[in-house]
Amino acid sequence: MRSPFHTEPPYTHGQAERTGVLLCNLGTPDEPTAPAVRRYLAQFLGDHRVVEIPKLVWLPILHGIILRTRPAKSAAKYASIWTPEGSPLAHWTAKQATLLRGWLGEAGHAVLVRHAMRYGNPSVASQLDALKAEGATRILILPLYPQYSATTTASVFDAVYAWAAATRNVPELRFVNRYHDAPGYIDALARTIESHWKTHGQPDQLVMSFHGVPERTLHLGDPYHCESRKTGRLLAERLGLREDRYRITFQSRFGKAKWLEPYTQPTIEALGKAGARRVDVVCPGFTSDCLETLEEINMEVREAFLHAGGQEFHYIPCLNDNSHWITALSRVAQQHLAGWPTEVPTAAALADARSHALAGGAPKGVCPVAH
Numbered sequence: 001m002r003s004p005f006h007t008e009p010p011y012t013h014g015q016a017e018r019t020g021v022l023l024c025n026l027g028t029p030d031e032p033t034a035p036a037v038r039r040y041l042a043q044f045l046g047d048h049r050v051v052e053i054p055k056l057v058w059l060p061i062l063h064g065i066i067l068r069t070r071p072a073k074s075a076a077k078y079a080s081i082w083t084p085e086g087s088p089l090a091h092w093t094a095k096q097a098t099l100l101r102g103w104l105g106e107a108g109h110a111v112l113v114r115h116a117m118r119y120g121n122p123s124v125a126s127q128l129d130a131l132k133a134e135g136a137t138r139i140l141i142l143p144l145y146p147q148y149s150a151t152t153t154a155s156v157f158d159a160v161y162a163w164a165a166a167t168r169n170v171p172e173l174r175f176v177n178r179y180h181d182a183p184g185y186i187d188a189l190a191r192t193i194e195s196h197w198k199t200h201g202q203p204d205q206l207v208m209s210f211h212g213v214p215e216r217t218l219h220l221g222d223p224y225h226c227e228s229r230k231t232g233r234l235l236a237e238r239l240g241l242r243e244d245r246y247r248i249t250f251q252s253r254f255g256k257a258k259w260l261e262p263y264t265q266p267t268i269e270a271l272g273k274a275g276a277r278r279v280d281v282v283c284p285g286f287t288s289d290c291l292e293t294l295e296e297i298n299m300e301v302r303e304a305f306l307h308a309g310g311q312e313f314h315y316i317p318c319l320n321d322n323s324h325w326i327t328a329l330s331r332v333a334q335q336h337l338a339g340w341p342t343e344v345p346t347a348a349a350l351a352d353a354r355s356h357a358l359a360g361g362a363p364k365g366v367c368p369v370a371h
């Protein structure tokens with residue numbers, strides 16, 4: 001009879017038990033072409049965590065209208081931010097995983113660290129399989145979203161549950177829901193802004209722009225709005241900014257429904273029209289630069305501000321591979337790893353497990369070990 005679960009090697013004694021961390025991000029197309037963007041958007045916008053319209057109504061609209069028109073337009077935008085290393089989001093996420101592995105190692109935690117994308121590659125399932133193949137029996141799921149949203153964080157968790165539901169020998173799993181107010185995260189953001197200001201001076205207004213979500217999700221119990229606003233308030237306090245020197249706004253509206261307000265672009269245009277000479281924009285909810293920061297903010301919104309009469313527009317990059325940010329991420333990971341063994345098993349422990357395995361004596365056909 002075929003098993004409904006993924007094929008696994010037979011259980012063997014005496015293997016090194018390892019702890020793993022899986023850094024999860026949203027994902028990005030494999031290349032900046034319409035077919036690749038179509039594949040990516042089909043998976044992304046077909047996720048009921050992202051678009052909550054009943055599938056029977058939504059899928060004909062998605063496949064019949066949106067996926068016929070949007071991919072070519074989005075591909076052109078992706079082409080404008082693509083780098084020799086590929087998509088910025090993919091590049092920074094991979095680098096963050098490498099750096100986090102090093103940081104945790106320095107702190108004495110010999111954990112396996114990999115990264116995965118909720119949509120596109122490398123998939124969450126493929127990286128969980130890889131961690132398991134490397135011996136991970138405990139895995140910490142760490143989304144690269146400081147603010148919890150059902151549209152992003154919970155969707156990553158869905159992918160993990162789906163993998164676990166098809167796995168026989170499931171590792172112990174832990175999930176990080178949020179770190180929107182972690183002091184190290186706020187500090188890393190503040191240092192990035194302060195270092196920009198040290199070179200360029202201060203603006204009339206600092207705009208903290210977060211990705212938006214439909215407003216109704218707030219009324220249905222999603223804390224994303226409140227967590228984003230708290231990040232913004234803590235950041236302003238850390239920078240010593242008075243309330244009239246900064247704004248918290250929401251960007252990247254998708255579709256016709258009301259999203260969280262105030263919207264980023266109209267706010268910045270209004271600032272330009274009202275005579276603000278210089279605006280600086282930072283995107284604290286994005287831990288890597290991506291299409292939504294490099295194209296939407298640094299190109300579209302920049303142009304709108306200058307067109308509205310503004311003189312200087314400064315985009316302050318995301319945390320990316322900033323060392324204070326990696327320190328913050330490693331602190332979040334260590335907090336959630338507490339109580340799990342994170343050292344490499346000693347030779348003595350492995351030898352003990354193996355000699356135990358050699359004790360033998362059970363009937364043929366089952367595990368021949370004296371347990």
Ligand SMILES: C=CC1=C(C)c2cc3[nH]c(cc4nc(cc5[nH]c(cc1n2)c(C)c5CCC(=O)O)C(CCC(=O)O)=C4C)c(C)c3C=C
Pocket residue numbers: 026027028029041049050051070074087089145149151152211212213214252254285286289290291292
């Ligand atoms: C940081 C948190 C994010 C939330 C919350 C979020 C919600 C959300 N997004 C869409 C629709 C789109 N988002 C797109 C790109 C995109 N979104 C995020 C992050 C969040 N999204 C990132 C990091 C990116 C950039 C990815 C990259 O490859 O660089 C896109 C695709 C781009 C396009 O075609 O315009 C769409 C579409 C919805 C509907 C939503 C919540 C309901």
Ligand SMILES: [Fe+2]
Pocket residue numbers: 211252
């Ligand atoms: Fe998005």
Ligand SMILES: [Fe+2]
Pocket residue numbers: 225226
């Ligand atoms: Fe609130």
